[in-house]
Amino acid sequence: MHAVSTRWATMADLPALGSLIALSIETLQAGFLTPEQIAASRAIMGLDTQLVVDGTYLVAEKDGEIVGCGGWSRRATLYGGDHSTSLRDPQLLDPARDAAKIRAMYTHPRCARQGIGRVILSGCEQAARAAGFSAVELMSTLSGQPLYVASGYRPVETVEAIVNEVAVPLVRMRKHVTA
Template sequence: MGYGFFRLRRAVGCFRQNYESKHPYASFKDLAHIQALISKSARILQAQYYKKSEIEAALELVRGIEELIIAGSFLVAEHERKIIGCGGWAFDVSYPRKAEIRGFFVHPDFVRRGVAALLLNTCENICLRRGIETLYLTATLSGEPFYKKHGFLNLRDSIGICQMDRLLN
C-alpha cells in the first residue's frame, strides 16, 4: 500500500521514504485554501450520506480552525504545493489528559491514499508526547469507517453523527 507523493508541510521526502514531519503546521496564509478544501471535501465526500441542505448547514458549523492555527495544533498535507488534507486537535480544558480531534478533511482526489491516516497519526504522536491519554471526536457518517479502522470506538450515535474515542498507548 503506497502513500503516493504527498507530504506534510515542510516534511522531508515523501511518506514512503524518509518521512520526517518537523513543521506540518498550518498558518493564516493557508486559511482560504483550507476553507476551499473543507467545502469541496464535504460537498463531494458526504453527498452519499447527507442531503445537500444538511451538508450546507454542517459547513456553517465548521468553526474554530483559526483558533487551532493560533494554538499550533492544525496540520496540512500538501501535494505539488497545494493543500490536499488538513486536521488537528484541541486540548480539553476540563480534562487535561484528553484532546479532541478536529477539522479532518481530504481533497476528493486524494481519498484512500493515506493522507488522513498520516495526519491522524501525526496528531496522535504529538498528543502522546504532550501527555494526552485519550482522543475523542465527532465523526460524520462518511468519516466513521476511517476512525473505526484507526481504533476509535463509538460512544453514541446521534442523528447523522457519531461520538467516538480512543485511548492512546
C-alpha cells in the same frame, strides 16, 4: 502517489484551507447525506482558527498543494468552525482526566482514500500523546467514520445536530493513545 508531507498550519494557509474544506464538505458527504443535510452541515462544520493559533492544526501537502488538514486540541470544543460559536468552549482540558479532541479533518476529494487522512490523524494522535493525553475523541461525520473505525476509534454515542430543522447525523468516537 508522490510523497505527502505534513506541517503545522499558519494563518497564511487559511484561504487555501477554506477552499479545501468547502469542497470536501460538499463532495465527500454526497454518498452519506441528503443534499439538505449537506447544506445544513455547513453551519456546524469547518475550521476553528483557534487550532491554527494554538499550533495544533496539520496540513498535508503533495507537490506543494494542500491536500488534507486536521488537528487536535487541548480545548473542550469537540467540533464546529469559527461560525458555529454556540459549539465552542475554549476551556483547557486536563490531560490526566480528559481526552484531547481531534478536530476538523478534511481531505481534498481527488485525494480521498489515499492515506492522507491516516497520516494527519496519526500526527495529531502523536502530538496529543506527547502533550500528556492518553485518550482522544472526536465527532465524526458518517463519511469520516470508516477512517476512524479502521484507525482504532470506537463509537461512544450517535447524535443529531439540528440545523434549521434538518438533522445531521454525527458519531462521537474515542480512542486510547497510550504508548
